[in-house]
Amino acid sequence: xxxxxxALASSxxxxxxxxxxxxxxxxxxxxxxxxxxxxxxxSAAFCESTVIEFGTPNEVLFAxxxxxxxxDRLRVQNSDGSLDAEAYVVALQYNGGRxxxxxxxxxxVSNWIVKS
Numbered sequence: 001x002x003x004x005x006x007a008l009a010s011s012x013x014x015x016x017x018x019x020x021x022x023x024x025x026x027x028x029x030x031x032x033x034x035x036x037x038x039x040x041x042x043s044a045a046f047c048e049s050t051v052i053e054f055g056t057p058n059e060v061l062f063a064x065x066x067x068x069x070x071x072d073r074l075r076v077q078n079s080d081g082s083l084d085a086e087a088y089v090v091a092l093q094y095n096g097g098r099x100x101x102x103x104x105x106x107x108x109v110s111n112w113i114v115k116s
Contacts, residue, residue, distance in 0.1 A: 015053075015063070015100070016063065016093045016094075016095035016098070016099075016100035017053045017054065017061055017062065017063050017093075017100040018053075018054075019093060019100070020061055020091060020093045020100040020101075020102055021053070021054040021061055023091065023102075024054065024056055024059060024061065024102065026056040026057070027054040027055065027056050027059075027061060028054065028055055028056070028113060029053065029054055030052055030053065030054065030055050030113065031051055031052075031053070032051065032052040032055070032078055032083070033049065033050075033051050033078065033079065034049070034050060034051070034052055034060075034062070034076050034077060034078050034083065035047060035048075035049050035076075035077045035078075035079075036048050036049075036050060036062075036064060036066065036074050036075070036076060037074065037075040037077075038066055038068065038072060038073070038074055039072075039073040039074060039075055039086065040069075040071075040072040040073050046066050046067065048064050048065060048066050050062045050063060050064045052076075055112070055113040056113070057109075057112075057113060058104055058105055059087075059090065059102050059103060059104045059105070060076060060087060060102070060103050060105075061100065061101065061102045061103075062100075062101055062103075063098045063099065063100050063101070064098065064099060064101055065097055065098055065099070066099075068089050068092065068099060068101055069089065069092070070089055070090070070091075070092060071088055071089060072088065072089045073086060073087070073088050073106075074086065074087050074088070074089070074103055075087075076103070082112075083109070083112050085105050085106070085107070085109045085112075086105070086106045086107070087103035087104055087105045087106060088103060088104060088106060089101055089102070089103050090102050090103065090104045
């Protein structure tokens with residue numbers, strides 16, 4: 001008598017940022033710590049430190065807890081100043097208290113991501 005095969009469930013669920021990255025075919029996995037500043041509401045500047053998890057030449061994808069909405073403007077800065085750019089939110093995926101965000105740069109940012 002044969003036994004049914006059992007598949008082991010992955011102990012780590014696919015993150016919402018990974019799911020969002022599937023909509024950006026050129027997205028490359030990266031780990032770049034950054035500081036985000038929400039520029040959409042000047043009266044209440046929201047800031048948060050996070051990590052860019054995926055990038056394309058034009059977009060950054062990350063998870064955060066900021067109360068962001070579609071088209072919100074952000075400033076994205078890394079600690080050494082080699083990345084200091086404005087971007088706007090083009091996609092959101094809500095998942096509990098954290099939100100996966102895709103933001104597109106408002107201007108060309110040269111050499112911020114290098115693909116091999």
